Amino acid sequence: MRYHAHMAKQNFYEFFLPSKIPDRKSAASAVAAGSIAGFIMFSVFAVTSGILLVRQGSTLMSLITSIATVVMILVTVGTWKRIVAAPLAGLAVASVAIAWEISQGKIAAIVLIVPLMGGFWTAARGIAALKQLRRQGATQATPE
Numbered sequence: 001m002r003y004h005a006h007m008a009k010q011n012f013y014e015f016f017l018p019s020k021i022p023d024r025k026s027a028a029s030a031v032a033a034g035s036i037a038g039f040i041m042f043s044v045f046a047v048t049s050g051i052l053l054v055r056q057g058s059t060l061m062s063l064i065t066s067i068a069t070v071v072m073i074l075v076t077v078g079t080w081k082r083i084v085a086a087p088l089a090g091l092a093v094a095s096v097a098i099a100w101e102i103s104q105g106k107i108a109a110i111v112l113i114v115p116l117m118g119g120f121w122t123a124a125r126g127i128a129a130l131k132q133l134r135r136q137g138a139t140q141a142t143p144e
Helices: 002-016 024-056 060-080 085-103 107-141
Strands: none
Touching: 002 024, 002 107, 024 060, 024 085, 024 107, 060 085, 060 107, 085 107
């Protein structure tokens, strides 16, 4: 049982923050990690926005969370479509959100660093790796 828990933890870290992305399969997995991170962020902002709108009506915080929800939809779709700017934007939003949560005394937000920040960083690396692999494939396919 102890070995299984260790492997699950190792697989979690390796999925969201792999040490290297050597091939197309790893790069696709990296893009998936960023898309999952984006979906998590979208879900959190959407639920928060809905709760704030119901409880408090239209406030500055509900407006901010609504905008963040839309941004995270764009980040998630953009990451899935392999637009490198999308996970970088997600990384910025995740950094701000985690820093804000910690500043509010919610230290537990630290556990979100690996799946969110790691996921977006990994997606950016994966997209770059896919582009590099595509370029290498194109140069190898051209006759000399």
